[in-house]
Amino acid sequence: MTGAAGPQEELLGRVFLARVLEPGDEVGGRWLREFGVGEVVRRLSDGGEPLPGVSGARWAGLVARAGRAEPERDLEVAGDAGVRFVCPGDAEWPAQLDDLGDGRPTGLWVRGRAGLRMWALRSVAVVGARACTEYGAHAAATLAAGLAEQGWVVVSGGAYGIDGAAHRGALASRGATVAVLACGVDRPYPRGHTALIGRIAEQGLVVGELPPGDHPTPSRFILRNRVIAALTRGTVVVEAACRSGSLATARAAQRLGRFTMGVPGPVTSALSAGVHELLRGEAVLVTDAAEVVELVGAIGELAPPRHGPVLPRDLLEPAARSVLAALPGNRPAPAEEIAHGARTTRDEAIVRLYELRALGYVERHGDGWKLTRQAMISVRPGRRPC
Amino acid sequence: MTGAAGPQEELLGRVFLARVLEPGDEVGGRWLREFGVGEVVRRLSDGGEPLPGVSGARWAGLVARAGRAEPERDLEVAGDAGVRFVCPGDAEWPAQLDDLGDGRPTGLWVRGRAGLRMWALRSVAVVGARACTEYGAHAAATLAAGLAEQGWVVVSGGAYGIDGAAHRGALASRGATVAVLACGVDRPYPRGHTALIGRIAEQGLVVGELPPGDHPTPSRFILRNRVIAALTRGTVVVEAACRSGSLATARAAQRLGRFTMGVPGPVTSALSAGVHELLRGEAVLVTDAAEVVELVGAIGELAPPRHGPVLPRDLLEPAARSVLAALPGNRPAPAEEIAHGARTTRDEAIVRLYELRALGYVERHGDGWKLTRQAMISVRPGRRPC
Numbered sequence: 001m002t003g004a005a006g007p008q009e010e011l012l013g014r015v016f017l018a019r020v021l022e023p024g025d026e027v028g029g030r031w032l033r034e035f036g037v038g039e040v041v042r043r044l045s046d047g048g049e050p051l052p053g054v055s056g057a058r059w060a061g062l063v064a065r066a067g068r069a070e071p072e073r074d075l076e077v078a079g080d081a082g083v084r085f086v087c088p089g090d091a092e093w094p095a096q097l098d099d100l101g102d103g104r105p106t107g108l109w110v111r112g113r114a115g116l117r118m119w120a121l122r123s124v125a126v127v128g129a130r131a132c133t134e135y136g137a138h139a140a141a142t143l144a145a146g147l148a149e150q151g152w153v154v155v156s157g158g159a160y161g162i163d164g165a166a167h168r169g170a171l172a173s174r175g176a177t178v179a180v181l182a183c184g185v186d187r188p189y190p191r192g193h194t195a196l197i198g199r200i201a202e203q204g205l206v207v208g209e210l211p212p213g214d215h216p217t218p219s220r221f222i223l224r225n226r227v228i229a230a231l232t233r234g235t236v237v238v239e240a241a242c243r244s245g246s247l248a249t250a251r252a253a254q255r256l257g258r259f260t261m262g263v264p265g266p267v268t269s270a271l272s273a274g275v276h277e278l279l280r281g282e283a284v285l286v287t288d289a290a291e292v293v294e295l296v297g298a299i300g301e302l303a304p305p306r307h308g309p310v311l312p313r314d315l316l317e318p319a320a321r322s323v324l325a326a327l328p329g330n331r332p333a334p335a336e337e338i339a340h341g342a343r344t345t346r347d348e349a350i351v352r353l354y355e356l357r358a359l360g361y362v363e364r365h366g367d368g369w370k371l372t373r374q375a376m377i378s379v380r381p382g383r384r385p386c
Numbered sequence: 387m388t389g390a391a392g393p394q395e396e397l398l399g400r401v402f403l404a405r406v407l408e409p410g411d412e413v414g415g416r417w418l419r420e421f422g423v424g425e426v427v428r429r430l431s432d433g434g435e436p437l438p439g440v441s442g443a444r445w446a447g448l449v450a451r452a453g454r455a456e457p458e459r460d461l462e463v464a465g466d467a468g469v470r471f472v473c474p475g476d477a478e479w480p481a482q483l484d485d486l487g488d489g490r491p492t493g494l495w496v497r498g499r500a501g502l503r504m505w506a507l508r509s510v511a512v513v514g515a516r517a518c519t520e521y522g523a524h525a526a527a528t529l530a531a532g533l534a535e536q537g538w539v540v541v542s543g544g545a546y547g548i549d550g551a552a553h554r555g556a557l558a559s560r561g562a563t564v565a566v567l568a569c570g571v572d573r574p575y576p577r578g579h580t581a582l583i584g585r586i587a588e589q590g591l592v593v594g595e596l597p598p599g600d601h602p603t604p605s606r607f608i609l610r611n612r613v614i615a616a617l618t619r620g621t622v623v624v625e626a627a628c629r630s631g632s633l634a635t636a637r638a639a640q641r642l643g644r645f646t647m648g649v650p651g652p653v654t655s656a657l658s659a660g661v662h663e664l665l666r667g668e669a670v671l672v673t674d675a676a677e678v679v680e681l682v683g684a685i686g687e688l689a690p691p692r693h694g695p696v697l698p699r700d701l702l703e704p705a706a707r708s709v710l711a712a713l714p715g716n717r718p719a720p721a722e723e724i725a726h727g728a729r730t731t732r733d734e735a736i737v738r739l740y741e742l743r744a745l746g747y748v749e750r751h752g753d754g755w756k757l758t759r760q761a762m763i764s765v766r767p768g769r770r771p772c
Contacts, residue, residue, distance in 0.1 A: 264650030267673040279671045287653040287662050
């Protein structure tokens with residue numbers, strides 16, 4: 001007996017399922033598509049006749065996990081840690097994750113002020129080896145800083161090595177960055193990145209499929225990579241040995257029709273061998289942020305200046321509207337000044353500025369932000385774009 | 387009054403023209419195509435009515451040069467220096483140079499024992515920056531050694547930096563290498579490479595368009611590059627700054643339909659920036675000799691084993707036939723052993739082995755040489771290839 005669940009019921013059901021199903025479980029995804037959330041939750045809770053496509057043993061394992069699930073408690077723990085649950089159908093759900101088909105996450109746990117959907121629209125993944133070289137770390141940080149300076153959101157996995165360098169590069173240039181974790185977002189991993197991940201949650205977003213307190217496992221790392229690939233417009237691999245996990249992210253991006261890019265290195269470096277392998281295939285060689293933007297911004301640009309902002313000013317959230325109002329009309333201003341004018345914090349202002357960037361209202365100029373030409377025109381109805 | 391010149395007259399005429407016309411002079415090339423060598427020589431010698439397409443001043447300049455030309459003397463000087471003149475129509479002329487159209491060299495001065503035509507059939511250019519890094523020199527030498535070990539001839543420009551490293555890499559692995567100079571081949575340039583170029587002439591070939599004693603000039607360097615590009619199956623650029631001469635060679639190769647390849651390096655190195663630019667276009671990223679051979683050997687392979695040798699054994703020159711006869715039937719042998727069996731020097735044996743390789747008779751195995759399977763079958767007429 002299937003039936004449409006109310007929004008709250010759907011939310012609780014998906015929180016429950018996030019606890020019971022492993023990330024990327026395509027059989028579970030098919031159940032949701034065929035029977036709906038309410039019915040799948042009921043069948044798992046009852047523990048009766050197995051749903052199709054699983055062995056009796058596997059079904060028993062899922063039912064046992066279902067017996068231990070406490071969705072209300074998960075939401076409470078998450079709420080206390082400043083974590084929300086975003087699921088398909090929510091305004092904040094990034095629609096591009098639906099490209100994962102039945103492997104689509106049940107939902108995402110999100111920590112941070114920014115709107116995930118908006119940020120994901122103008123995002124690029126920068127990933128690579130944990131045990132990277134000095135060269136790789138430098139290249140990743142420089143690339144991420146450059147992307148952030150051009151108003152792009154840098155997505156990575158929060159790991160040691162290239163991931164960390166990419167996040168730090170974006171943060172250092174006062175940019176936007178998203179860490180996609182393979183564990184509960186209230187439980188930073190690796191431990192050595194606790195401070196970094198905390199900083200990302202303040203200035204950016206920390207997201208993941210796994211419920212509060214859950215541990216990472218090797219397969220969860222691999223499956224996390226598909227979320228990074230699907231969320232972004234393209235994936236840049238900075239350093240990767242042959243058969244590395246970052247190559248899996250790149251291949252997932254390719255399968256999803258996203259751009260795949262690689263930063264070359266010396267042919268004498270084993271940590272560039274995987275990237276070179278990628279570049280001998282479909283991936284595009286990139287040496288700096290401008291070349292990445294040239295590619296990912298080339299087609300399907302959400303809000304090219306000539307079309308003006310995509311969302312009418314009146315529909316903006318109050319926080320975004322007050323930041324927009326604080327932008328001077330004729331020159332770029334630093335985030336601090338805008339924050340002051342909007343009576344908010346610098347971090348909050350940055351979050352809103354990246355959203356406004358995704359909507360086509362503002363653009364970044366070096367360290368400052370200014371209104372786009374079209375945003376200026378749109379406030380003076382008497383004039384039209386030329 | 388045009389007319390067919392005899393072979394000796396044609397040879398002398400082209401030696402004369404090599405002195406009068408600058409490399410790559412397409413107007414001169416058109417004259418040769420339209421009026422024939424004899425007529426062009428006569429008109430330049432007479433100094434009467436200008437041939438079409440040049441100003442009076444330019445014609446006068448050519449006539450003055452013609453007045454100073456002494457083709458018999460050039461041949462004599464060249465002969466004393468062990469240099470021969472190879473021109474279109476000769477058995478040794480590499481037909482692929484005809485792809486240069488009216489910019490085809492009038493002829494080539496050649497120093498060394500090997501047959502240029504045969505060697506060019508299985509050759510790859512390895513070129514790059516003069517002021518290269520340690521990394522670039524290492525990469526070029528390793529690549530060239532690997533190509534030579536797989537029986538490919540390494541062509542370069544004899545310059546400092548990448549060129550020199552490529553020649554040395556090929557020589558060090560007892561391989562075949564060709565230096566294409568932008569000056570008279572009796573007059574090694576740069577001076578610091580006198581010993582290296584001498585060694586290339588002993589174990590390989592030194593070739594060029596310019597007559598004995600002629601100096602290099604900036605434009606001659608550029609025009610020399612088109613000969614490197616046309617002579618070879620593909621060009622690999624190892625290190626090159628933006629707007630470097632090696633990129634001109636790569637672009638010439640592209641225009642001629644040859645393979646263009648690049649060895650990546652750190653994005654932080656200005657000397658890799660030109661290569662990366664190339665790799666973001668049509669060029670293929672390569673990291674070792676196997677990847678180069680995979681590309682240039684993939685199609686149009688002269689003598690794939692399944693088709694057997696391309697030239698009947700009876701038509702081989704005596705020197706090649708005696709080296710072939712000295713190869714043991716069932717195992718690879720080092721060049722020294724083969725030279726001993728053929729009663730010749732090691733250098734001479736290597737020259738013949740690369741010719742036999744081009745013809746499909748032998749293949750290189752590490753440091754040794756062995757008969758190809760098809761060459762073995764072809765001496766036993768009772769058996770057929772499977």
